[in-house]
Amino acid sequence: xxAAYKALLRAHIGIGxxxxxxxxxxxxxxxxxxxxxxxxxxxxxxxxxxxGWDRSDFISYxxxxxxxxxxxxxxxxxxxxxxxxxxxxxxxxLKPLDPFHQYLTQEFGFRAIxxxxxxxxxxxxxxxxxxxxYELDLLGWALTVFAGLTGFLLNVVMAMAFATIAFWTTxxxxxxxxxxxxxAFLSGWVAPLPLMPPIVEATGRWMPFRSSxxxxxxxxxxxxxxxxxxxxxxxxxxWIGIFLLLYRLSWRRGIHRYQAVGG
Amino acid sequence: xxxxxxxxxxxxxNTLATELEYRAAFWANAGLSLFWLVWAxxxxxxxxxxxxxxxxxxxxxxxxxxGIFFAINGFRQAVIGPNLARMTEYVRMGTLDFLLTKPVSxxxxxxxxxxxxxxxxxxxxxxxxxxxxxxxxxxxxxxxSVFAFALLTVAGGLVLYSLALAIQCLAVWTIGGEGLDDxxxxxxxxxxxxxxxxxxxxxxxxxxxxxxxxxxxxxAEAILGRGSTGVLVVSCSxxxxxxxxxxxxxxxxxxxxxxxxx
Numbered sequence: 001x002x003a004a005y006k007a008l009l010r011a012h013i014g015i016g017x018x019x020x021x022x023x024x025x026x027x028x029x030x031x032x033x034x035x036x037x038x039x040x041x042x043x044x045x046x047x048x049x050x051x052g053w054d055r056s057d058f059i060s061y062x063x064x065x066x067x068x069x070x071x072x073x074x075x076x077x078x079x080x081x082x083x084x085x086x087x088x089x090x091x092x093x094l095k096p097l098d099p100f101h102q103y104l105t106q107e108f109g110f111r112a113i114x115x116x117x118x119x120x121x122x123x124x125x126x127x128x129x130x131x132x133x134y135e136l137d138l139l140g141w142a143l144t145v146f147a148g149l150t151g152f153l154l155n156v157v158m159a160m161a162f163a164t165i166a167f168w169t170t171x172x173x174x175x176x177x178x179x180x181x182x183x184a185f186l187s188g189w190v191a192p193l194p195l196m197p198p199i200v201e202a203t204g205r206w207m208p209f210r211s212s213x214x215x216x217x218x219x220x221x222x223x224x225x226x227x228x229x230x231x232x233x234x235x236x237x238x239w240i241g242i243f244l245l246l247y248r249l250s251w252r253r254g255i256h257r258y259q260a261v262g263g
Numbered sequence: 264x265x266x267x268x269x270x271x272x273x274x275x276x277n278t279l280a281t282e283l284e285y286r287a288a289f290w291a292n293a294g295l296s297l298f299w300l301v302w303a304x305x306x307x308x309x310x311x312x313x314x315x316x317x318x319x320x321x322x323x324x325x326x327x328x329x330g331i332f333f334a335i336n337g338f339r340q341a342v343i344g345p346n347l348a349r350m351t352e353y354v355r356m357g358t359l360d361f362l363l364t365k366p367v368s369x370x371x372x373x374x375x376x377x378x379x380x381x382x383x384x385x386x387x388x389x390x391x392x393x394x395x396x397x398x399x400x401x402x403x404x405x406x407x408s409v410f411a412f413a414l415l416t417v418a419g420g421l422v423l424y425s426l427a428l429a430i431q432c433l434a435v436w437t438i439g440g441e442g443l444d445d446x447x448x449x450x451x452x453x454x455x456x457x458x459x460x461x462x463x464x465x466x467x468x469x470x471x472x473x474x475x476x477x478x479x480x481x482x483a484e485a486i487l488g489r490g491s492t493g494v495l496v497v498s499c500s501x502x503x504x505x506x507x508x509x510x511x512x513x514x515x516x517x518x519x520x521x522x523x524x525x
Contacts, residue, residue, distance in 0.1 A: 032452060035461070042317050042460045043310055050313040174291060181302055191309040 004097055005105060012109025033069060036190070037062035051195050056131040057221060061192055063132055064220050065213065067122050069189075070114045072152040072212035076103055077176045080163040084170055089258075100160065100247075107156050134220050143229065144219045150236045151212025157240055158208060161247040167254030183207070188214025194223070205232075208239035267371060275378045282380040292381035296337070300388050303329055303455075318459040323400040325457070328483045330392030331416070332455050335478050337385020338420055339451050343427045345377040347444040350434045359435075359520070370513050374428055393486065404486060411495050412486040418502035419478045425505035426450065426473070432509070432516040454479035474501060 040058040043050055053061075080103065083089040092099045126132045136144070162179065165172040184190055185200060187209035193201045204210050215232045218224050224232070282289065304326055311322040320328070350373060353359040362372045397404055430443050450473055453461075458469050458476045469475040481498050484490050 032449075034465075035453060035456065038461045038465060039310055039317065039456055041462060043314050046317055047314045174295060178295065178298060181299060185302065185306060190306045195312070196309060197312070 005101070008097075008102060008105035009109050009112075012106045013112055033062045033066040033189075040191075053192065053195065056133060059129070059131045060133060060221060061217055063122065063125065063129075064134075064217055065189065067118055068148060068151075068213055068216060070118055071111050072148060072155055074107055074152075074155040074159040075110075076107055076156060076159040077163050077173050079103070079106065080159075081166060081171050081173045084166050093258075103160065104156060107152075111152070135222055136220065140219065140222065144216050147216040147219055147233070147236075148212065150233070150240070151216060154208055154211050154236055154240050154243070157243040157247065161243040161250065164247060164250035164254050167250070167257050183209035186210065187212070188217060192217070194218075206235060208236075208243075211236040211239065267367070270367065270371075271375065274376055278378050279380055289380065293384045296382065296385050296388055300333055300392060303333070304392065318457070320457050320459065321400070323396045324483070324487055326396030326399070327393050327487060328457050328479050329455065330389045330394075330396060331419075331479045331482050332451075333389030333392060334386040334416070335389075335419055335423060335454065336451055337382040337389060339423060339447060340382040340385065341379045342375065343423060343447060344444050345379045346374050347427055347431065347447060349377060350431050350443065354434055363517070369517065370428065370510060373431055374424070397486070400487075402488070405488065408486050408488050408490065411490050412482050414495065415477075415482040415485050415490075415498055418499050419482055421502040421506050422474055422477045423447075423451065425502075425509040428509040428513060432512050435516045435520050450475060451478065457483065474505075477501065 037058055040050070040053075040062075041055060044053075044055050044058065049057075080089075083092065089099070092102055095102065126134075159176065162176040163172050165175055185196070186193075186204035186207045188204070193204045193210065193214045196204065204214065211232070215224075215236070219229065307325050307329060308322060310317060311325075315321065317325075353362065353373065359373070363369050365372060427447055430446060434443055453469055453473075453475045457480045458466055459480070461469060477498055481490070481494060485495070
């Protein structure tokens, strides 16, 4: 199993590197979190700190959000959809390894490259921009990285559970984007959750979207106490369990319906 | 000109006929568009919990900008995207050689040949939001403003078209052009907010180097009655100039095209 993972990871990193121009363009053009940050800074200019969040808080929040966006967002559903339509899915089924692992390593492989590009860039920026400050001890950093990792895992498993809808409809992308679009509000992406209306904040804390965005970010800014951290990890773990179960159930029923379109 | 209109009718009519086979998919996408529009409008509200107006823009006025953004983004997805996405393939597979032999303008073939059908309703939805914002704002809108808005909307569309064409020229030179449509998407995405909300270098770049301001901010200011004849004239001139310059650029870059396929 470990050998298979090694080989698959290497293959997918290779595939990712083949598209490095695309990747660079993608990294450079995703200025979106910085645009959101810019608007918040305009708000701070206008009326002073919002709910105790000042300029440097927003800058620190969104700089890290950009990195998290690139590292934890799963595009698996689109790969899956196109595999389904082109018939490539049949090849994946033929390999002696559950497609789950093939897709998971694919996601990890692409992330690895993004991290190699983005992390040095972000470290450089952190040192250059005085407004960026993350006052964390070693444990805080470790927890943040771990939160990002579990959040990523949750995103992949969630996408996988949704992807199995394609067994019945041959495409799952639209439904997933609806779900993900709702998530943009509940994750801390559009605005940090503590700045949302109380009902949105409360909902967000129990939904799976915050695990890969708002949770690690608030950890990074040192705004969470021990109990909240434990609760958030529990929420992440719970959702991973739920989606894994859904995926397994749906897979078992759906695979019998697979008709291998395309090819 | 009439020949091109006839060709467009054939090309686009064909696509439409194919896609109308999937009526359910069309309406599902229209539903999705509406969903995104509502979410975007609600999301923008988050900022205004803390300030009644940001850099001189109230929530209702921001809705107008958002509506215009939605309209132009729909235009991007329907017309710009499908053609831009094919450009790499044209160059790499040598399809471009084949397109060049056709007895019509090559610029027409690479930039308008294809059309997506899922986002045709987006401009309507977007303008609906503009109307909604104006009604909520509850201030009279003069006919002159509406006229200026219409002109500037066309100018904005032309600016976007020119930018996309410039990027297509780039694809001719670099051959590898994957992700070029993402660049255009990124540019348009910046038009979600009025340029005044951006700061420092961002604002300078978005106003002067990549004229995102022309896409959404300027038309919004016009319909809100904040425009001026000067801005109108300058904006339309920039649009015309860009269109002319990029058409020349296209011809020029073709002169350096040697044919890519074996």
